[in-house]
Amino acid sequence: MTGGPLDGPIELARLVRPGELEELLEAVRRVLGGELAVYDPRGKLLAGSQDAGTPSRDLDHDGERIGTLAASGPQAAAALTLLADTLGLLVHHANARELAAMTHEEAMRLTFGELTEHNLRLQRAVARLEELDRLKSNFLATMSHELRTPLTSVIGYAEMMAEGLAGAITTEQGDYLATILSKADQLLGLITAVLDVATLESTPQALERNAISLSEIVASEVAQFASQADKRGIAIQLEIRGESVVLGDRKKLRQVVSSLLSNAVKFTPDRGRVGVALGPGPLSPGEAETHRAVQLVVTDSGIGISRDQVAKIFEPFFQVDSSSTRAFGGTGLGLTLAKAYVEAHGGRIWVDTTPGQGSTFIATFPLRLADQLRDEQALEERS
Numbered sequence: 138m139t140g141g142p143l144d145g146p147i148e149l150a151r152l153v154r155p156g157e158l159e160e161l162l163e164a165v166r167r168v169l170g171g172e173l174a175v176y177d178p179r180g181k182l183l184a185g186s187q188d189a190g191t192p193s194r195d196l197d198h199d200g201e202r203i204g205t206l207a208a209s210g211p212q213a214a215a216a217l218t219l220l221a222d223t224l225g226l227l228v229h230h231a232n233a234r235e236l237a238a239m240t241h242e243e244a245m246r247l248t249f250g251e252l253t254e255h256n257l258r259l260q261r262a263v264a265r266l267e268e269l270d271r272l273k274s275n276f277l278a279t280m281s282h283e284l285r286t287p288l289t290s291v292i293g294y295a296e297m298m299a300e301g302l303a304g305a306i307t308t309e310q311g312d313y314l315a316t317i318l319s320k321a322d323q324l325l326g327l328i329t330a331v332l333d334v335a336t337l338e339s340t341p342q343a344l345e346r347n348a349i350s351l352s353e354i355v356a357s358e359v360a361q362f363a364s365q366a367d368k369r370g371i372a373i374q375l376e377i378r379g380e381s382v383v384l385g386d387r388k389k390l391r392q393v394v395s396s397l398l399s400n401a402v403k404f405t406p407d408r409g410r411v412g413v414a415l416g417p418g419p420l421s422p423g424e425a426e427t428h429r430a431v432q433l434v435v436t437d438s439g440i441g442i443s444r445d446q447v448a449k450i451f452e453p454f455f456q457v458d459s460s461s462t463r464a465f466g467g468t469g470l471g472l473t474l475a476k477a478y479v480e481a482h483g484g485r486i487w488v489d490t491t492p493g494q495g496s497t498f499i500a501t502f503p504l505r506l507a508d509q510l511r512d513e514q515a516l517e518e519r520s
């Protein structure tokens with residue numbers, strides 16, 4: 138900034154507006170008569186009339202000459218003094234006002250500078266985090282591939298030995314091989330799950346999009362778990378209402394249903410109850426039924442989950458009670474995957490639970506109407 142009171146000569150014309158100067162001269166003239174004039178230090182007439190004669194008084198501010206004054210008439214001396222004093226006051230106030238404004242502006246500029254720098258630092262941090270996140274997902278995906286390949290050989294050779302392809306084996310050897318196979322299978326399942334989460338994180342579009350009847354999947358999964366539940370005196374109640382066609386990935390939808398059912402049966406004591414209901418409902422908890430959605434509701438009369446743990450159960454590898462790992466098995470990835478799959482389908486998943494009384498898991502999926510589906514398929518065929 139140039140010409141301001143902080144770094145340049147004080148400009149009378151800038152501090153006291155011409156209209157103000159003329160008003161002042163007029164007022165003095167009315168009282169004391171004669172002609173008056175105000176000049177800038179270079180001799181340019183700022184206000185009044187040339188008839189006032191040659192300037193005979195300097196106007197100073199802080200020891201600096203900022204203008205000259207002229208007066209004519211019988212009371213010229215008094216008029217000059219009055220004019221000089223009043224102008225001096227006006228300049229002083231205007232200068233103080235301008236100084237305050239400039240100080241304020243300077244403070245704002247500093248704050249703005251700090252904010253801009255802060256923003257830049259944040260932007261850099263976010264970019265770095267995004268980069269790390271991408272690296273993490275890539276790393277997981279690559280690692281899972283690398284881990285699966287040797288494991289497939291372990292399983293293949295163990296199976297061949299178990300089948301006696303490398304010569305007869307004893308019962309004990311057979312038992313050991315069975316253990317190797319079951320643990321290797323468990324490991325393969327785990328690696329596949331990790332790979333799935335990583336793939337969905339890095340490429341959510343990896344999902345297949347077919348018209349899938351959820352009711353078929355639910356009915357067949359309930360049948361799968363029926364005998365296991367039956368052995369423990371648990372009857373699975375099934376209720377299906379209304380439309381249930383969604384656009385999505387059959388394998389992943391099946392895994393969501395299987396995961397919720399497996400948990401319900403696993404965490405319910407013998408002779409407990411498990412209910413599975415599929416029907417229309419809102420897409421999110423508490424939402425009015427504006428979105429057409431289908432809800433999968435899996436209820437159990439099991440051990441329930443305490444309030445402080447419930448927020449964590451969708452996190453990878455989290456299990457409420459680590460001793461339950463020994464009692465119930467599992468790895469703590471079932472719900473993590475279920476949540477990732479449901480959300481990849483545009484749905485939501487949440488739970489309502491009371492310790493000691495049971496849990497209700499609700500997964501929702503946007504419903505596709507038959508005609509909407511036809512439109513989408515027609516669009517796909519055309520493109």
Ligand SMILES: Nc1ncnc2c1ncn2[C@@H]1O[C@H](COP(=O)(O)OP(=O)(O)OP(=O)(O)O)[C@@H](O)[C@H]1O
Binds near residue numbers: 473496
């Ligand atoms: N229906 C339920 N009743 C009580 N607790 C549950 C229920 N479902 C899940 N949980 C709790 O949430 C934890 C995480 O569930 P999740 O399905 O992710 O893992 P898991 O069943 O332990 O292992 P996995 O599904 O990988 O075999 C469980 O270990 C259990 O503590």
Ligand SMILES: [Mg+2]
Binds near residue numbers: 399400471472
């Ligand atoms: Mg589970």
